[in-house]
Amino acid sequence: MTAQRKKPEELRSHRWYGVKDMRSFGHRSRTAQMGFHRSDYAGKPVIAIINTWSDINPCHTHFKQRVEEVKRGIWQAGGFPVEMPAISLSEPFQKPTTMLYRNLLAMECEELLRSYPADGCVLMGGCDKTTPALVMGAISMNLPAIFMPAGPMLRGDYQGQYLGSGSDTWKYWAELRAGNITEQDWQDVEDGIARSPGHCMTMGTASTMTSAVEVLGLTLPGAASIPAPDSRHAQMATLTGKRIVDMVWEDLKPSDILTAASFDNAVTAVLGLGGSTNAIVHLIAMARRAGIALDLARFDELARKTPVIANIRPGGKYLMEDFFYAGGVRAFLTQLGDLVDFTQKTVNGRCLGDNVEGAKVWNDDVIRPRANPLLASGGLAVLTGNLAPAGAVIKPAAMEPHLRKHTGPAVVFKDYNDMAARIDDPALPVTKDSVIVLQSAGPQGAPGMPEWGQLPIPQKLLKEGVRDMVRISDARMSGTSYGACVLHVTPESHVGGPLALVRDGDHIELDVDARSIRVLVSDEELAHRRAAWEAPAPKFTRGYGVLYLKHIGQADTGCDFDFLETERAQAAQGGEP
Ligand code: FES
Ligand code: MG
Numbered sequence: 001m002t003a004q005r006k007k008p009e010e011l012r013s014h015r016w017y018g019v020k021d022m023r024s025f026g027h028r029s030r031t032a033q034m035g036f037h038r039s040d041y042a043g044k045p046v047i048a049i050i051n052t053w054s055d056i057n058p059c060h061t062h063f064k065q066r067v068e069e070v071k072r073g074i075w076q077a078g079g080f081p082v083e084m085p086a087i088s089l090s091e092p093f094q095k096p097t098t099m100l101y102r103n104l105l106a107m108e109c110e111e112l113l114r115s116y117p118a119d120g121c122v123l124m125g126g127c128d129k130t131t132p133a134l135v136m137g138a139i140s141m142n143l144p145a146i147f148m149p150a151g152p153m154l155r156g157d158y159q160g161q162y163l164g165s166g167s168d169t170w171k172y173w174a175e176l177r178a179g180n181i182t183e184q185d186w187q188d189v190e191d192g193i194a195r196s197p198g199h200c201m202t203m204g205t206a207s208t209m210t211s212a213v214e215v216l217g218l219t220l221p222g223a224a225s226i227p228a229p230d231s232r233h234a235q236m237a238t239l240t241g242k243r244i245v246d247m248v249w250e251d252l253k254p255s256d257i258l259t260a261a262s263f264d265n266a267v268t269a270v271l272g273l274g275g276s277t278n279a280i281v282h283l284i285a286m287a288r289r290a291g292i293a294l295d296l297a298r299f300d301e302l303a304r305k306t307p308v309i310a311n312i313r314p315g316g317k318y319l320m321e322d323f324f325y326a327g328g329v330r331a332f333l334t335q336l337g338d339l340v341d342f343t344q345k346t347v348n349g350r351c352l353g354d355n356v357e358g359a360k361v362w363n364d365d366v367i368r369p370r371a372n373p374l375l376a377s378g379g380l381a382v383l384t385g386n387l388a389p390a391g392a393v394i395k396p397a398a399m400e401p402h403l404r405k406h407t408g409p410a411v412v413f414k415d416y417n418d419m420a421a422r423i424d425d426p427a428l429p430v431t432k433d434s435v436i437v438l439q440s441a442g443p444q445g446a447p448g449m450p451e452w453g454q455l456p457i458p459q460k461l462l463k464e465g466v467r468d469m470v471r472i473s474d475a476r477m478s479g480t481s482y483g484a485c486v487l488h489v490t491p492e493s494h495v496g497g498p499l500a501l502v503r504d505g506d507h508i509e510l511d512v513d514a515r516s517i518r519v520l521v522s523d524e525e526l527a528h529r530r531a532a533w534e535a536p537a538p539k540f541t542r543g544y545g546v547l548y549l550k551h552i553g554q555a556d557t558g559c560d561f562d563f564l565e566t567e568r569a570q571a572a573q574g575g576e577p
Helices: 022-033 063-076 098-115 130-141 167-177 183-192 205-216 231-250 260-273 278-289 296-305 320-325 328-339 352-356 416-422 459-463 523-532 544-551 566-573
Strands: 046-051 080-085 120-125 145-149 156-158 161-163 381-385 388-394 405-413 435-438 470-473 485-490 507-511 516-519
Touching: 046 063, 046 098, 046 231, 063 080, 063 120, 063 231, 098 130, 098 544, 120 130, 120 231, 130 145, 130 205, 130 278, 145 205, 145 231, 156 183, 167 183, 167 459, 205 260, 205 278, 205 328, 260 278, 260 296, 260 328, 278 296, 296 381, 296 388, 320 328, 328 352, 405 416, 435 507, 470 507
Parallel strands: 046 080, 046 120, 120 145, 381 516, 405 435, 435 470, 470 485
Antiparallel strands: 156 161, 381 388, 388 485, 405 507, 507 516
């Protein structure tokens, strides 16, 4: 623990509450208006609780109650809690995609903290983009910050079997389209797949990112995997509230916690978990906010030596509830052993190694020993080649092995609507060996880089029993999906990336072991097609979308807005951010 403690006059909120001027009179009288006596807050750290609760976010339903438990902890530790709602990026509802708004929430988080008298903050998130967004904002503001993950929902229940978020939706949708289940079965899936508050309980983006944030050291130990309805989750909320008050006195900020090594730890954990490809975009963006140069190559490098040891869907068998009972992130880290740098600091002031001490694996089929992994290495792979000069990604853990090396003729869709209109056309010239290509699904093209990357298998092939094919796009893919889907092709087609130049019948070669994705067309022919290519019209002409299109980066640099990047702040200020 830091011996040096702040004095009350050194708190940032002192400028609002403590000084003797007319403005501070206004702040105090207006706080009195809300029913607080001066003794409730005078000389205490003001803790902003950035809460992404909303009536339309089922993953955060319980945050209405949890925030009271966070407040309880803050009061107990001598702080003054102030709840500040922020936009709730609700994965199941927002169109075209929550990804369009990740940076907006990051900005909102940063500006709430900047403009109000916050000394520190509790970040309440969990549903996919909320986690990276809140952390990105908090990194840029760099006040003491602690993350309170929403926790996974309970296992889904259907006809005596467990259901996993997303994964089983795709699976049973394919079975319905193939005529193997009834409408009533499908209705039973609908009723049972999401039966408690909490985020998706497969190793989708939510579980991947909250686990990564725990490994980064931004949550209390063990916080990420507690199921949302478990009473231990409520206890964790109170402990989180208690802890942030001391973090303010100790002045323990994200910049004291986040290092290149802690990001390597987070990447390694994502790989060992068989986590979502989306984590690549988010972790790169978060690292860059912290001034750390994490890139695609580093993911591939770490993937080559990290085994997938968490047996969780979509790559494995179990669900987050099982992972929690098996020991959660702490036990999981002990199994990764020397792949993790345990000297890295965390929000409780201790290092990762202290925090995992005594952690045990209670079910070694859920959290496997390194000697018995699901996959010896390569939870994610970064591909390059003439189709993706700045990179593309694939999740080999979640694809049929025979497609790891595959060449086939392209069936090209120029955008999502084109695909929706033609994919199930019985006359579509497509076989199981074809390579399905979707253009215009990237950060600018879609726009917002939606999770369209698990392109549907044509119905006629589903009926023949085909369940996986090579599919390529500049989109992302839901972390709960599976299949031989090449994603995040960069540069995207909308800005003239080579994906825009692919035509029906071109042969495309995927070689996961060689980390290569190529279109087998000569450079001359590609140059010829490029010369004839016309840039499509921008997707927005007014509103937030215009700001988005003007400033959004490509997937290989994390899709942040250029004006939010740390390098820019450093350059503008001639030094430290
Ligand atoms: Fe919220 Fe999946 S829908 S985490
Ligand atoms: Mg998702």
